[in-house]
Amino acid sequence: MKRQLTVLAGLLGALTLGVSTSSAAAATTWVETGTAYTGSLGGGEGVASQADGSLLYRGLASIPLDLRIQGWNHIGDPDIANGYIFDAYQGADTATSKMFAVTTPSGTRYSYVHTLDSGEKINNSFDAISPDTQWMVSGEWGDQSRLQVFPTPLLNPSTPATGGALPQAGQITLDKTVNDIQGCDFVTDTRLVCVSDDASGTKFSEIRPLLQVDLPHKLDGQPITGTVTSLFALPARSICTGTFEAEGIDYDVNSGTLRAEVVQPGVCQVSTSVYSYKQQ
Numbered sequence: 001m002k003r004q005l006t007v008l009a010g011l012l013g014a015l016t017l018g019v020s021t022s023s024a025a026a027a028t029t030w031v032e033t034g035t036a037y038t039g040s041l042g043g044g045e046g047v048a049s050q051a052d053g054s055l056l057y058r059g060l061a062s063i064p065l066d067l068r069i070q071g072w073n074h075i076g077d078p079d080i081a082n083g084y085i086f087d088a089y090q091g092a093d094t095a096t097s098k099m100f101a102v103t104t105p106s107g108t109r110y111s112y113v114h115t116l117d118s119g120e121k122i123n124n125s126f127d128a129i130s131p132d133t134q135w136m137v138s139g140e141w142g143d144q145s146r147l148q149v150f151p152t153p154l155l156n157p158s159t160p161a162t163g164g165a166l167p168q169a170g171q172i173t174l175d176k177t178v179n180d181i182q183g184c185d186f187v188t189d190t191r192l193v194c195v196s197d198d199a200s201g202t203k204f205s206e207i208r209p210l211l212q213v214d215l216p217h218k219l220d221g222q223p224i225t226g227t228v229t230s231l232f233a234l235p236a237r238s239i240c241t242g243t244f245e246a247e248g249i250d251y252d253v254n255s256g257t258l259r260a261e262v263v264q265p266g267v268c269q270v271s272t273s274v275y276s277y278k279q280q
Contacts, residue, residue: 030210030231030258030277037271044263044272046077046126046183046248048085053255056080058087058248067111072099077126077183077248081133084154088138090124098124100136100166102153110163112153117168120148126183126248128192129155135169135219137192139181147172147184147192147226149219170223178211178228179203183249187258189218192226195234195260197246204230208246210260234260235275240268247272 038044043057050056058078067089076088083105090098096116103109116122123141129152130137136152149169151158159166179198186192192213199207210233213226236244242265250259258277263269 028212029280031280032235032275033257033278034276036274036276038261038274040263040270040272044247044261044269045075047250047259047261047274048078048080048248049250049252049254049257049259050080051083051254053252055250055259056085062087063089064109067099067101071095074124076124079127079129079136079185079250081129081152081155086127086129086136086153088124088127090122093122095122098122100124100127100138100150100153102163104154110154112159112163112166114150114166114168125181128184128186130219131186131189131253132218135221137172137184137186137219139184139194141180143177143179144181145174145177147174147181147213149221151221169221172213172215172219172224172226174213174226174228176228177203181211182245182247183261184213185249185251185258187251190215193231193249193251193258195246195249199243206230206233208234208236208244208262210234210249234262235273236262237273238264238266238268240264240266242266 038057042059042061044059046058048056058075063075071091072089074090079086085103087101097113100112121140128137133155136150138148153159182195182197184192184194194211196209209230212229234246244265245263247261260275262273264271
């Protein structure tokens with residue numbers, strides 16, 4: 001998240017229909033079905049659906065005190081698999097590592113630390129667990145031609161059972177450069193949907209686009225190439241004016257609901273809009 005919502009005291013506590021403009025390679029059309037709202041401090045960084053249909057939100061207030069003391073000052077868009085919650089953390093601009101925390105269904109939390117590889121940015125905006133639970137996709141900030149892939153902490157048997165070091169696996173090389181990816185989630189074994197906070201309109205004609213990444217086969221830990229398609233612009237609706245920020249995304253496999261977050265601008269930034277979509 002570009003903005004750090006660290007000062008909220010004194011602030012106030014939004015119809016562009018999401019219709020796909022996809023190419024033939026992206027046959028699915030997403031239709032907007034509703035809007036909900038959550039507080040940005042506790043939910044403006046990400047969202048994930050749980051098995052019972054309830055939603056887990058993440059925001060700056062979600063960072064546990066012990067992790068904040070350790071220097072992990074940013075939490076990204078989470079994911080949930082088999083009842084395990086996966087959170088993406090990053091630290092200061094001078095950090096040399098990033099961290100993924102896994103909370104088990106019983107409430108035990110383990111930390112998996114990835115030491116930055118040569119040329120890797122510190123950003124840890126999100127994590128997305130593959131449907132087979134074996135691989136975790138993450139990403140960096142700014143212009144990127146890749147998504148990172150890691151063995152899923154705890155669930156992939158190649159990782160330590162109680163936390164530890166987490167090396168990268170084979171990355172996803174993208175056929176188009178993307179910008180400021182804030183979150184991704186799997187729709188199928190070979191398709192991700194991702195939220196971009198790119199408002200320039202230079203890489204794709206849509207502003208803050210929802211992007212689709214298609215893979216030739218499911219992840220196996222080896223290098224793979226993804227085909228990127230821009231689907232539609234996320235809504236920019238609010239009673240306030242200023243800069244919106246696209247944030248987290250979630251696909252609920254049980255209900256078929258796709259949700260994407262947009263933090264509202266100006267004094268309305270205390271509120272995050274959560275837009276829902278269904279495949280048509």
